Each structure stands twice: as C-alpha cells, then as structure tokens.
Amino acid sequence: MSKKLDLIMNQIENMRGSVIVGKNETIGETAKKDIQEQWVNNHVEAIINTVLAMRQRWKETAEPRFTEYQRNYPHIKTLYDLDNLIKRISEQEFCKKVLGITITKSNNWRYYPCSPQ
Numbered sequence: 622m623s624k625k626l627d628l629i630m631n632q633i634e635n636m637r638g639s640v641i642v643g644k645n646e647t648i649g650e651t652a653k654k655d656i657q658e659q660w661v662n663n664h665v666e667a668i669i670n671t672v673l674a675m676r677q678r679w680k681e682t683a684e685p686r687f688t689e690y691q692r693n694y695p696h697i698k699t700l701y702d703l704d705n706l707i708k709r710i711s712e713q714e715f716c717k718k719v720l721g722i723t724i725t726k727s728n729n730w731r732y733y734p735c736s737p738q
Contacts, residue, residue, distance in 0.1 A: 625707050625715075626700065633671050665703050666691065673720060686721040694719065 638647050669690050673683040697703055707715055716722045 623704050623707055625712060626704050629668060629672060632675075633668060662691075663698050665697055665700060668703070669720070689721055690719060 640647055666687075670683075670687050673686050673690075677683045694706075697706060706719065710718065713724070716724055
C-alpha cells in the first residue's frame with residue numbers, strides 16, 4: 622500500500638483513540654454510540670467520510686463533499702482501488718478532485734511524503 626494511504630489510516634487511528642476534552646471517552650467510542658444512520662457502504666467510504674469530517678462542519682462542508690464522492694466514485698470499493706486512485710494522481714489533485722478540498726498553502730503537510738517513524 623502507498624505511503625499516502627498509510628498516512629491517512631494512521632491519522633484516522635490516532636484521531637479515533639483521542640480522548641474528548643470534558644468527556645471520559647475517546648472519539649471512536651463516541652462515534653460508536655452516536656451513529657444514527659448508516660452513511661457509508663464500505664470501509665473505503667468510512668475512511669473518506671472520516672477524512673472529510675475532520676475539522677470541518679459536517680452539514681455545511683463535509684456532508685456535501687461526501688455525497689459528491691459517493692456519486693463520482695461508486696467504483697472505489699476496496700483499499701486496493703483507493704490506493705490505485707491515489708497513485709494515479711498527485712496529492713493536490715486527489716484533494717481537489719476526490720475530496721473537493723482546495724488547499725492553497727504550499728507548505729501544507731499533506732503535500733509532502735510521510736517520513737518513516
């Protein structure tokens with residue numbers, strides 16, 4: 622799998638395990654309790670959903686982007702499919718085309734390969 626996908630998966634895992642300030646539970650535990658509807662059809666959509674929901678207002682920003690992703694990329698069903706898509710385009714293009722996010726800061730961490738830990 623690509624370093625880009627590994628980075629996304631590590632970021633999601635770190636976020637899932639983070640403790641919420643003022644609560645005695647992690648983000649992952651809260652998400653399990655609070656899910657009312659099924660938003661995703663497969664584990665790739667779960668990753669995209671999580672990436673879009675990070676630090677964004679869900680209804681105003683993330684939900685429309687996720688709905689657009691589902692409409693434009695129904696053929697991406699496995700991590701292998703996602704990895705192939707990521708390898709075919711640049712990270713900036715992936716953010717813009719696939720996630721609907723335009724990042725203008727050239728020094729943003731998203732545009733640099735992850736360093737081995």
